[in-house]
Amino acid sequence: MSATLGTTPDWEAMWGDLAPVGRASSGGYLRQPFTAAEREARAWFLQECARRDLAVEEDGFGNVVAWWRPDSCRPDQKAVLTGSHLDSVVQGGAFDGPLGVVSALAALDELRERGVEPVRALGIAVFSEEEGSRFPVACLGSRLAAGVLAWDAARELRDRDGVPYADLVPGPGHGSDLLAEVGVFVELHVEQGRDLVHREAAVGVAEGIWPxxxxxxxxxxxxxxxxxxxxxxxxxxxxxxxxxxxxxxxxxxxxxxxxxxxxxxxxxxxxxxxxxxxxxxxxxxxxxxxxxxxxxxxxxxxxxxxxxxxxxxxxxxxxxxxPAVAFDPVLAQRLARHLGRRRPGPQAEPLPVVPTAAGHDAGVLSTAGVPTSMVFVRNPTGVSHAPDEHAGTADCLAGVSALADTLELLLAPDAPTPDPSDPETQVSP
The missing domain is CATH 3.30.70.360 (Alpha-Beta Plaits)
Incomplete structure (x- = not known):
C-alpha cells in the first residue's frame, strides 16, 4: 500500500509500507546498519522524500537529512531539524526509531495542509547506527556528525565479524555537513518505559537522559x-x-x-x-x-x-x-505548555515533562550544544528493544499532531531558538 499525500491516513499508510521491512519470523526486527534490511528501509525513506520534493543530503558517516526549504525561508534563520533512526537492535521492536521518521514525514504533510509558510528550513534526519547493534558505540552516526567522536577512533571500530567501520562509510570530507545550519532539534520517539501510562497521557515531553x-x-x-x-x-x-x-x-x-x-x-x-x-x-x-x-x-x-x-x-x-543530558529546560517547558493548550477538549494542563534512561541521538546533539527536545508517545506495556514494543495508532496520530504543532511553533517568524550559552534566557509561552 502506498500513502497518498495530503490525506489524513498518511501516517498509517507509510507505517504499513515500512513495517514489514526487516521483520523476522519471530516478530522482531533485524535492521542492523549497512545490511540489506536497513538499506531497504533507507530506500523507503528516500522514496518518500522524493514524493515530497525534498532535497536530500548525506554525509560521510551514513547520515541523511531531507530538507524542506520553501521560498518563505530566510537565509539568516537557523534551521529546525527533526527525525530519528531506522536501524534496530537484534530482534528489536517496530517503533524505536522508525516512529520518529514516519511521524516527521507525516508532520511535514500536516504543516503543508495547514498552509504553514516557515521562515526556517525544516530538515528530517535519519541517523545511522543509533542502536550500536553492529559496532560497539551507540549513536555512532550522530556522534560523528556532531563532532563529539573523532574519526580516528571511529574508523578503528569493528563489528562481530571483524568488518571495519571505515570499510562501510567514506568518512569525513565526503558529503555535507548536515548540522551546520541547525538551530534546534526535536526528536519524536516511542517512550521506553511506562511513565506516560501512569500519567494517563498519550504524549509527553522529555526532561533529560540518564548517564x-x-x-x-x-x-x-x-x-x-x-x-x-x-x-x-x-x-x-x-x-x-x-x-x-x-x-x-x-x-x-x-x-x-x-x-x-x-x-x-x-x-x-x-x-x-x-x-x-x-x-x-x-x-x-x-x-x-x-x-x-x-x-x-x-x-x-x-x-x-x-x-x-x-x-x-x-x-x-x-x-x-x-554523560547525563538535560534537555533545554526553556524549550521543554515552552513545548509542554504549548502542546497542552493544543490538545482537544477543555484541558489546558501542560503535557508531562519526564526523564528517560534510554539513549537517543537527541542526547548527542544536546551534548554538542544544539538546543534539543524530545516528544514521547505512550507505550502501553513499556516494553522496548523487543518484539512486544508497541504504541497504539491513536497515540501515534496524537504524536504526529504534537510534532506538527511543535514544528509550526519553531518555524514561525517570532519563534526564537534558545541560546545554549545563555541559561538565563526566558521564552514566553
Whole structure:
C-alpha cells in the first residue's frame, strides 16, 4: 500500500509500507546498519522524500537529512531539524526509531495542509547506527556528525565479524555537513518505559537522559576437560562471569539504578569443555554520573574479588560512556505548555515533562550544544528493544499532531531558538 499525500491516513499508510521491512519470523526486527534490511528501509525513506520534493543530503558517516526549504525561508534563520533512526537492535521492536521518521514525514504533510509558510528550513534526519547493534558505540552516526567522536577512533571500530567501520562509510570530507545550519532539534520517539501510562497521557515531553555506558568484561581462565577436571583444579571464567551477573543485579537493585549483562561470548564454546575466555558486555545506567560510576565500580570490584578466588583474569574496558543530558529546560517547558493548550477538549494542563534512561541521538546533539527536545508517545506495556514494543495508532496520530504543532511553533517568524550559552534566557509561552 502506498500513502497518498495530503490525506489524513498518511501516517498509517507509510507505517504499513515500512513495517514489514526487516521483520523476522519471530516478530522482531533485524535492521542492523549497512545490511540489506536497513538499506531497504533507507530506500523507503528516500522514496518518500522524493514524493515530497525534498532535497536530500548525506554525509560521510551514513547520515541523511531531507530538507524542506520553501521560498518563505530566510537565509539568516537557523534551521529546525527533526527525525530519528531506522536501524534496530537484534530482534528489536517496530517503533524505536522508525516512529520518529514516519511521524516527521507525516508532520511535514500536516504543516503543508495547514498552509504553514516557515521562515526556517525544516530538515528530517535519519541517523545511522543509533542502536550500536553492529559496532560497539551507540549513536555512532550522530556522534560523528556532531563532532563529539573523532574519526580516528571511529574508523578503528569493528563489528562481530571483524568488518571495519571505515570499510562501510567514506568518512569525513565526503558529503555535507548536515548540522551546520541547525538551530534546534526535536526528536519524536516511542517512550521506553511506562511513565506516560501512569500519567494517563498519550504524549509527553522529555526532561533529560540518564548517564549510561557500555563496559566490556574480558575474563580469562584455562580451557580443560569438563569431565576429567576436578572442580578444585579449575580456572573457570564462566564461574566468574556468573558472579558478575549476580553482582550487577544486586548492585543495581539496591541503588535503584539499572545494570544488564545482555551479551556474552565464550571460547571455545564447547558443551564438554571448560571455557578459556568469556567476554561479556555490561550496560549500566543511573540517575547521576556519580551513581553510575559507583554502580560500575561495585560490579567491577565484586567481579575482581571472585576472579581472585577462581584464579581467573579480569579486564574491564569502557567502550562507550554517555554523560547525563538535560534537555533545554526553556524549550521543554515552552513545548509542554504549548502542546497542552493544543490538545482537544477543555484541558489546558501542560503535557508531562519526564526523564528517560534510554539513549537517543537527541542526547548527542544536546551534548554538542544544539538546543534539543524530545516528544514521547505512550507505550502501553513499556516494553522496548523487543518484539512486544508497541504504541497504539491513536497515540501515534496524537504524536504526529504534537510534532506538527511543535514544528509550526519553531518555524514561525517570532519563534526564537534558545541560546545554549545563555541559561538565563526566558521564552514566553
Amino acid at each position: 549510561h555506558g557500555r563496559y566490556r568484561f574480558d575474563l580469562t581462565g584455562r580451557a580443560d576437560h569438563a569431565g576429567a577436571t576436578a572442580m578444585a583444579d579449575r580456572r573457570d571464567p564462566m564461574t566468574t562471569y556468573a558472579h558478575a551477573v549476580l553482582a550487577a543485579q544486586e548492585a543495581a537493585r539496591v541503588a535503584g539504578q539499572r545494570a544488564t549483562f545482555g551479551r556474552v561470548q565464550v571460547a571455545p564454546n564447547g558443551t564438554n569443555a571448560i571455557p578459556s575466555a568469556v567476554t561479556a558486555w555490561l550496560d549500566a545506567r543511573a540517575a547521576t554520573t556519580d551513581l553510575l560510576e559507583e554502580l560500575v565500580a561495585a560490579v567491577r570490584g565484586r567481579t575482581a574479588d571472585q576472579a581472585g578466588r577462581d584464579g581467573t583474569g579480569l579486564e574491564v574496558t569502557a567502550e562507550s560512556v554517555t
